[in-house]
Amino acid sequence: MKKWLVFIGLFLFSRLLVAQDLPLVKPVPSHAFAHFERNQIQYPGDSLAMERFFQKMDSVVFLGEGNVSIMHIGGSHVQAGVFTQQFRDNLLSISTDLIGGQNFVFPFTAGGTNNPSHFIVRSTGVWAFCRNAVRKETDKRMGLAGAAITTTDPTATVSIMTREKNPTDLTPDFDFNKVTVVGFSETENVVPVVSYDGTVLQGQYDEWKSTYTFELPSFTDSICILFDSVPGEFTLTGVLLENGMPGISVHGIGVNGASVPSYLRCDDFERDLELIRPDLIIFGIGINDAAEKDFEKQVFMRNFDELIRIIKRVNPDCALLFMSNNDSFKRVKGKRYKRYEVNTNGLIVEEAFMEMGKQYNAAVWDQFDIMGGLKSMQDWEKAGLAKKDKVHFTNEGYKLLGDLLYNALITKYIEHVRLNTKR
Numbered sequence: 001m002k003k004w005l006v007f008i009g010l011f012l013f014s015r016l017l018v019a020q021d022l023p024l025v026k027p028v029p030s031h032a033f034a035h036f037e038r039n040q041i042q043y044p045g046d047s048l049a050m051e052r053f054f055q056k057m058d059s060v061v062f063l064g065e066g067n068v069s070i071m072h073i074g075g076s077h078v079q080a081g082v083f084t085q086q087f088r089d090n091l092l093s094i095s096t097d098l099i100g101g102q103n104f105v106f107p108f109t110a111g112g113t114n115n116p117s118h119f120i121v122r123s124t125g126v127w128a129f130c131r132n133a134v135r136k137e138t139d140k141r142m143g144l145a146g147a148a149i150t151t152t153d154p155t156a157t158v159s160i161m162t163r164e165k166n167p168t169d170l171t172p173d174f175d176f177n178k179v180t181v182v183g184f185s186e187t188e189n190v191v192p193v194v195s196y197d198g199t200v201l202q203g204q205y206d207e208w209k210s211t212y213t214f215e216l217p218s219f220t221d222s223i224c225i226l227f228d229s230v231p232g233e234f235t236l237t238g239v240l241l242e243n244g245m246p247g248i249s250v251h252g253i254g255v256n257g258a259s260v261p262s263y264l265r266c267d268d269f270e271r272d273l274e275l276i277r278p279d280l281i282i283f284g285i286g287i288n289d290a291a292e293k294d295f296e297k298q299v300f301m302r303n304f305d306e307l308i309r310i311i312k313r314v315n316p317d318c319a320l321l322f323m324s325n326n327d328s329f330k331r332v333k334g335k336r337y338k339r340y341e342v343n344t345n346g347l348i349v350e351e352a353f354m355e356m357g358k359q360y361n362a363a364v365w366d367q368f369d370i371m372g373g374l375k376s377m378q379d380w381e382k383a384g385l386a387k388k389d390k391v392h393f394t395n396e397g398y399k400l401l402g403d404l405l406y407n408a409l410i411t412k413y414i415e416h417v418r419l420n421t422k423r
Contacts, residue, residue, distance in 0.1 A: 024410050026090055026403045033372045033379035041321070041408045042364045044357035049319040053280050054416040057248075060098065064246050067100050069276050071251045073263070074284030075133070077326075078254025079108065081116025082395050083284070085164065086402025088118070088250035091410075092172050099172050100249030103241045104276050106145035107158045116252055118164045125156025132266050133257030133288070143182060143268030144275070145238040146255040152233045160239060161222040175219040179203075180240040181212045182272060187232035195224040209271065210237075219243065237268065240275050251276055259288040260303040273314045280319045281311060282365075282405075286353075287325045287391065290345035297348050304356060320362035322353040323405070327368060327377040329390035340390055342375050365408055367401070 028036060043050070059066045070091075072084045092098045108114060109121035111129025132146040142148050149158075162174040181192045181203065194201045194214045203212035216223075227234060255262065263269055263285075289300050311318055329340040350368045357364040372379060380386035385397035393401065 024094060024414065025407050028400060028403050028407070031372075031379070031383060033376055033383075035370050035372060036404065038366075039370050039404050039408050040365075041412050042354075042357070042366065043361075044354050044364060045359070045361035047361075047363070049317065049361055050280075050321075050363050050412070051416065052317055053319040054413055056279055057413065058417075058420075060246055060248060061095060064097055067246055068248045068280075069100070069251070069278045070249065070280045070282065071253055071276065071278040072282045072284055073253040075254055075258040075288050076256040076392060077287065077398070078252050078284055079116060079256050080114065080254070080392075080398065081118050081252055082398035083393075083402050083405075084116070084250065084252035084254075085118040086399045087406050088248075088252075089168070089171055090403065090406035091248055091250065094410075098247045099174060099243075099245060100247035103162065103174060103176070103249060104144065104251045104253070104272075105160065105239050105241065106147050107149065107160060107236070107239070108147065110158050111147065111149045113256065116254070117166065118162075118252070120161040120163055120165060122159045122161075123157060125151060125153035127151050127153075127156060127158075131255050131257070132262040133255055133259070135265075140235065141184065141237070141268060142266040143237045144253060144266070144272035146253065146258055146263055146266055146269075148183075148235050148237045150233060150235040151227075152231075154227055154231065157224055157226040158236065159222065159224040160241070162241060163221060173221070174241075174243075175221050176241040176243045177216040177219045178242040178244065179214040179216065179223055180242070180275065181214070181225060181236065182210060182238040182240065182275070183212075183234060183236040184210045185232055185234045189230055190227055190232040190234040191230075192225050192227060192234065192236070195226055196220060200226075209275075210268070211240075211275075238272060249276070251278070254284075257288055258285065259292075260285055260300070260307055262288075264303065264306055270310045270314060273311065277315050278311075278318055279315070280321060282321045282323060284323045286323075286349050287328060290325055290343060290349050291328075291330065291391075295345050295348070297352050300349070301352055301356060308360060320360055321409075322357055322362055322364045324350040324353045324364070324366045324368040326371060326391075326393075326401075327374060327380075329377060331389070344374065347374060363412075365405060367405075370404065 107121040110123035110127045127149045130140045140148050164171050201214050203214045325346045328343045330343045332339045377390045386393050
């Protein structure tokens with residue numbers, strides 16, 4: 001019966017798309033320096049994993065059952081949050097019933113660094129911050145988020161509100177009624193509690209997962225994590241917010257300066273990945289690897305192999321989508337002025353992702369080619385889409401990338417829908 005309902009939904013969806021000429025695809029501006037006409041997802045190998053992912057999307061979209069979990073992992077491009085949030089908002093705009101029940105976040109604001117744009121953090125007290133991109137700081141246990149904040153201040157608090165800083169008409173509301181605090185106490189006597197609507201709640205501790213789970217009496221968009229004033233130390237490495245609803249969940253996992261080895265140094269990465277068990281991972285990671293002076297393609301690919309082995313242990317059916325690096329420039333030290341030279345490693349990384357796409361039967365989104373190829377970053381800068389460092393984008397640039405990635409994915413999904421209605 002369910003298969004017939006899915007088929008009927010696919011059929012009606014397909015007819016709607018034909019009638020309205022792909023209304024789900026977002027309009028993007030044209031730029032002479034870019035290759036937006038080549039904005040597509042490629043399959044250097046087979047497409048079976050992506051097809052399984054799309055079939056799971058069918059159940060969510062047409063039956064309102066299940067939850068599709070997508071993880072976008074990277075460095076500063078992802079930590080900023082604008083790119084991931086634009087992609088997520090577009091994806092959830094397909095239907096008003098697609099808001100998922102999971103959101104894995106890290107309170108970067110409490111660590112004194114920039115917070116992703118899709119949630120707001122406020123903190124009190126003294127917190128020490130460390131991240132996986134800084135080798136000397138990786139003696140501290142870290143997990144999926146790639147960062148940690150530690151306090152010995154019994155008055156320290158972290159408040160999280162799941163509202164975007166700069167909402168648009170597409171921005172969905174996200175309420176939750178379950179909170180999982182991921183962290184540990186070296187002294188084993190400091191326990192986090194959650195303040196909700198004037199009531200302090202105790203959590204259920206899971207020693208193996210190093211989590212404290214709190215069931216809230218009703219839905220909310222904000223909570224405060226605090227401690228019971230017992231002297232000692234506590235390290236927080238992530239927060240999972242859930243509402244138990246079917247839909248699509250998009251988790252942005254990004255740390256400024258992070259490379260593939262940065263995440264491999266996180267002892268609890270695999271353990272925490274079990275919390276969200278992604279169905280699709282979008283690899284927006286590689287720009288910092290390619291910035292190294294001793295960058296080697298084979299080392300880069302071996303590092304990815306190790307990361308993918310971890311992911312496949314958690315979910316063997318997880319679909320993989322590689323994003324090639326954006327074009328970028330390297331700053332050359334000069335005595336009197338700043339000088340930049342193009343980073344040709346972008347071409348090597350592009351080649352590596354194509355090879356890995358075939359090796360792992362993964363999808364590839366060739367961002368490097370789509371944005372215009374070598375030296376195109378200076379054109380994006382002139383158009384107000386990239387920053388002067390010629391590595392990062394402006395908010396408008398990140399939003400454009402979010403639209404492009406969404407368009408590429410939804411176009412493939414539309415192809416899946418049409419193909420299945422013809423069978």
